[in-house]
Amino acid sequence: MPALSPLAPDAFPDLPVIDGARFASAQAGVRYKNRTDVMLALLDPGTTIAGVFTRSATRSAPVLDCQAKIGGESGEGAAIVVNSGNSNAFTGSAGQSAVDAIVAAVAGATGIPAGRVFTSSTGVIGEPLPAQRITAVIGDLVASVSPDGIHGAAEAIRTTDTFAKGAAARIDVDGRDVRIAGIAKGSGMIAPDMATMLVYLFTDAAVDRALLQRMLTRQCDRSFNCITVDSDTSTSDTVLCAATGKSARIDDDNAAAFEDALGRVMLDLAHQVVRDGEGATKFIEVAVTGAADDKDADRIARSIANSPLVKTAAAGEDPNWGRIVMAIGKSGAQADRDRLTIRLGDILVAENGWVALGYAEADGAAYMKRQELRIGVDMGLGDGTATIWTCDLTHAYISINADYRS
């Protein structure tokens, strides 16, 4: 296992108990030894579920299965089963058979209909998933579910993650305490195109499925779709959100506050994924303003955030703003060299088509030694804005990915 990311939070947060949701984890030995690798979440009847999935054209069997089920009826309970170590992606017809076997085992052990059992798998692509190792532990998982098992669940879904990821929020709705708790895994193969990792969100609010889906999709676009580690998109990425309905009902009158809280949890998890970017030593915010429109701003921010040359400069603590200019230039967005302004944090680095008067390289170099960097670009053209989060590209990224399977 790689060493803990230097950008990791101090500890896994205390996540609130979500009434109606229980969790368990187990060692199934799918691929890893001496660690948990399967989690189960059981959700009470009345739970609504929304989901956002990878747009990859080669998405995995579990993703296809989840997508087919996500619009289904919600009167009954539900279950989510997730394994690490093997993604069950590009495994031909055997992929769906493995999903079916796991779903059947959970349905049999819990009485939950198969159409309400959602599975995810994460890990190596293209190797058959030994489903029987998972089905063998379903009984134990069902027997051991607990309202406070969510931390264990977050641990079980890790692959190259150096820390388990959790976040939570609480809001008051009509005098009732509404809770949101989320867990995530992800540290590489992270790119900004629809859901980009495994994320499970739980709330005790009562939310109609359609409303929950709208809020989840919108907040994905502002969180998980705004981060990038290596520009690669997984075949397995999934965001599921379950609302158990035990607390206050969310409707048009109070949806904004709930969605805001949900969005904060999602952004917190998204930032944690970047902080665990494979080999990351710098957390980088790229904020673009003044672009011709939001779409152009997004292009520019992603072009900077995905540039290997910008990311290696950050790793080397080099205030090489010329590479930022390069990345703006190649983005395809409208740009006028002489209207550009580039800042590192609060330091004005370049404007009027050249290095800023008064910019001292020593200031830029000192700034780059920080763990948290902010690259600010104003295009001077219009009102378009976008913010993307990423990390640096280091030797450790190469080491992790050059021998991930061995």
Added chain:
Amino acid sequence: MPALSPLAPDAFPDLPVIDGARFASAQAGVRYKNRTDVMLALLDPGTTIAGVFTRSATRSAPVLDCQAKIGGESGEGAAIVVNSGNSNAFTGSAGQSAVDAIVAAVAGATGIPAGRVFTSSTGVIGEPLPAQRITAVIGDLVASVSPDGIHGAAEAIRTTDTFAKGAAARIDVDGRDVRIAGIAKGSGMIAPDMATMLVYLFTDAAVDRALLQRMLTRQCDRSFNCITVDSDTSTSDTVLCAATGKSARIDDDNAAAFEDALGRVMLDLAHQVVRDGEGATKFIEVAVTGAADDKDADRIARSIANSPLVKTAAAGEDPNWGRIVMAIGKSGAQADRDRLTIRLGDILVAENGWVALGYAEADGAAYMKRQELRIGVDMGLGDGTATIWTCDLTHAYISINADYRS
């Protein structure tokens, strides 16, 4: 200087003398010490010149200047001056002033009109170009031009290149010997969007400017636009082709043979740039067939060739074909998991949506130890084809780019 690329050719080739073209190089001390860093090519009256340039929105002053001049009249001689060490990009209005100073010095020393003096600069972005260091050596350069100075010119334009790049072809046109010789520099910031490095091509053929431009543009699309090292696009990239008119005339009747030879020289140079990719240890050909159309094939091939996960797997000699599936899936092109075929060289790795029957991981692992790799993908959908060349992503890439300026 980094060590010589393990993928380098054995030696710089013997380039034929091009009648009407003379070359010189000198130590101007723009940035580097104890090496040549400026080259001059002088071209006889009657030379036609065509050019292809980076599409970056933040292109450098020399690129903008070349673009403005490229369609000009050709009755007079011409000159090309190139420096390494500083790209004169994002240097505000001082950028054009530096170009003007160099152009004026060459025009003054040679009598060639300023509108026929082309300059290029390559190196660090955003620092003022000390033009006076270049103008100070123009007199010496003009005094020392020689028909066989082209190897020296190729050496002078290197930046992080570990070897000088040259290629040549000769064809018979109506009993006359027509020669083409080219030099190039480039090893990083190489991406497949229009010209992607500095390339200078010289021929003694007589070719109308418009025809020369058409052939050059078409062959760029088949050579320099089909390679990628790090997906980054330089602000300075330039391909110039000069035809001195001393040998046979190229017209519609014999243009095909000439263009074919020109294309071979360009592809040879393009492959050399990949072989000198920063930190490269593997030369990788990605060949896609059976895509819905050529555009989709191109998308898929570039998605694979630019994937950091595919490139690190190559560096680790890991036959991780699951990452190839991932890269196909994220490309945005039409794909059907169950119709895909993936090959490593001649080894059938995956088909029918899964690992191929008879594929042995040991065979894949043995194949990946080669220096020259071929990833073959057949989409099973249509007639679209594309081939892209790239290299692996290694620790040395990080080392080179994390401290390029220091």
